[in-house]
Amino acid sequence: MSVDSGTGTGQRHQPLPIVPLRHWGRWLSAAAIVVFVLAVLFVLGHADIAYHDVPTFFLFPVMLEGLWHTVVLAVVAQAAGIAIGLAVAIMRRSANPVASVSAAVYIWVFRGVPVLLQLLIWYNLALAFKVIGIPGLFSVSTNTVMSPFVAGLLGLGLNESAYMAEIIRAGFNSIDKGQIEAAHAIGMTPARTLRRIILPQAMRVIIPPTGNDFINMLKETSLVSVISYVELIQAANNIASHNLEVMETLLAAAIWYMLLVTIASIGQHYLERAVAGGTKEAGRAQPLQAARKALATMPFAGR
Amino acid sequence: MRIVDVHKRFGGREVLRGIDMTVRRGEVVCLLGPSGGGKSTLLRCINHLERIDRGEIWVDGQPIGYRLRGGALHELHEREVAAQRRIIGMVFQRFNLFAHRTALENILEGPVNVLGIPRAAAMERGRQFLARVGLADWANNYPAELSGGQQQRVAIARALAMEPKLILFDEPTSALDPELVGEVLDVMRALAKEGMTMIVVTHEVGFAREVGDHAVFMFDGRIAEAGSPEQVFGNPRHDRTRQFLAKVL
Numbered sequence: 001m002s003v004d005s006g007t008g009t010g011q012r013h014q015p016l017p018i019v020p021l022r023h024w025g026r027w028l029s030a031a032a033i034v035v036f037v038l039a040v041l042f043v044l045g046h047a048d049i050a051y052h053d054v055p056t057f058f059l060f061p062v063m064l065e066g067l068w069h070t071v072v073l074a075v076v077a078q079a080a081g082i083a084i085g086l087a088v089a090i091m092r093r094s095a096n097p098v099a100s101v102s103a104a105v106y107i108w109v110f111r112g113v114p115v116l117l118q119l120l121i122w123y124n125l126a127l128a129f130k131v132i133g134i135p136g137l138f139s140v141s142t143n144t145v146m147s148p149f150v151a152g153l154l155g156l157g158l159n160e161s162a163y164m165a166e167i168i169r170a171g172f173n174s175i176d177k178g179q180i181e182a183a184h185a186i187g188m189t190p191a192r193t194l195r196r197i198i199l200p201q202a203m204r205v206i207i208p209p210t211g212n213d214f215i216n217m218l219k220e221t222s223l224v225s226v227i228s229y230v231e232l233i234q235a236a237n238n239i240a241s242h243n244l245e246v247m248e249t250l251l252a253a254a255i256w257y258m259l260l261v262t263i264a265s266i267g268q269h270y271l272e273r274a275v276a277g278g279t280k281e282a283g284r285a286q287p288l289q290a291a292r293k294a295l296a297t298m299p300f301a302g303r
Numbered sequence: 304m305r306i307v308d309v310h311k312r313f314g315g316r317e318v319l320r321g322i323d324m325t326v327r328r329g330e331v332v333c334l335l336g337p338s339g340g341g342k343s344t345l346l347r348c349i350n351h352l353e354r355i356d357r358g359e360i361w362v363d364g365q366p367i368g369y370r371l372r373g374g375a376l377h378e379l380h381e382r383e384v385a386a387q388r389r390i391i392g393m394v395f396q397r398f399n400l401f402a403h404r405t406a407l408e409n410i411l412e413g414p415v416n417v418l419g420i421p422r423a424a425a426m427e428r429g430r431q432f433l434a435r436v437g438l439a440d441w442a443n444n445y446p447a448e449l450s451g452g453q454q455q456r457v458a459i460a461r462a463l464a465m466e467p468k469l470i471l472f473d474e475p476t477s478a479l480d481p482e483l484v485g486e487v488l489d490v491m492r493a494l495a496k497e498g499m500t501m502i503v504v505t506h507e508v509g510f511a512r513e514v515g516d517h518a519v520f521m522f523d524g525r526i527a528e529a530g531s532p533e534q535v536f537g538n539p540r541h542d543r544t545r546q547f548l549a550k551v552l
Contacts, residue, residue: 186413
């Protein structure tokens, strides 16, 4: 290697022009996609769908009632799933073999049976048990208790609790053993260590898949239509059975689902930020900035 | 503190094979020796992070992990062991500060949630402990924002905040960059001067020589040699001690 001092020796160095790389592939693929989208739009435009009716169905009282039912069922079932899942996860990692094996069997059962089948079993429980209760304390007719909502809540909530238990367990396992030993070393009991040291840190790992599960839950509520709970899809079907505009009502329901999922994704973003204390992500971005960023990335935030 | 014939095995391997040791109030005992010799395991047994298979460990008149009743040692529930640990502080090689809490909050965690001291009072004491390890200005920083040496000093303050009768140090400077070792040893030196009872697993022979009242050399699950630092380092009787010292000095 030699170093040219560049003082007078040799000719004056002319900088050579730089030719940027031409990305022909990008242009070609973009063109292909534009053609494809235009073709799809053309086909959809000539489809036998009365698009101008969609906004009407979108705000139909029946549709709004279905929307309300979907949201309530999803929220309550998810909350139940988180609560039960937390208890099962704690049992699963317990040193007590009775607790840990029971939890494993619980997860095995409620994760193993398809959720649609679980819904059907709960809904048809009256066929097996006419009355339910505790002998000598109380008893009720199964048919009065097992409304479509209750059956839906049991089916979706219990199934979800098995998944939540695994998510929360993964969160617990992500915590460095040293954190637990340090907590024990200052005299914390196992319960307090869980509450004050493990759980708060595990939230970082637990929140993203839980948001994912809630988004799934919003859509899974549509399964409850088979046991005649009037959620969004059942509402759409009810409207269509009067006016036979099936595609139009389904489109309106689809838009509602997309809206719900979008809102849930934004909520998840904020939750993740809220539990990021003590880490690099805990940057203090303005709420509006965060919302703009969330919206900007939303269509691609596929999970 | 008294340790009587302590044995501990992991799987098939016996890592402690009959340890006897007595530490009096205010003494600083340094444990040295090659890795795998059982130093850290012994330390972890003293506050029952590891269960011993045989023997007894008495701290301040209590058999750790057990209750003496009717001439027998009855195993304690985890909750009760937790209460015993309040008088034993521990400082870890990898600091193990609570990552989701600031320096001050790390120190408050024990006094507020374990000892039940009112938050305001604990806060004032906590700031004093931080000042004592020279980190008064870092109270609101998270562990991730502190250097290794600073983290270890917060960890020492966290142990001190429980007002323990004994502090165990498990290789407190081994995970630190060389230029940060001094600041942690300075804090430990000051503690020893104030009369804190300390058991220190360390490779810092200089520190053991200067601060230790006793030096204990452990090898292969046994105490190979114990005595005053001058004697163990200056005139080692055991071959293994000599070989080890030749390597680290």
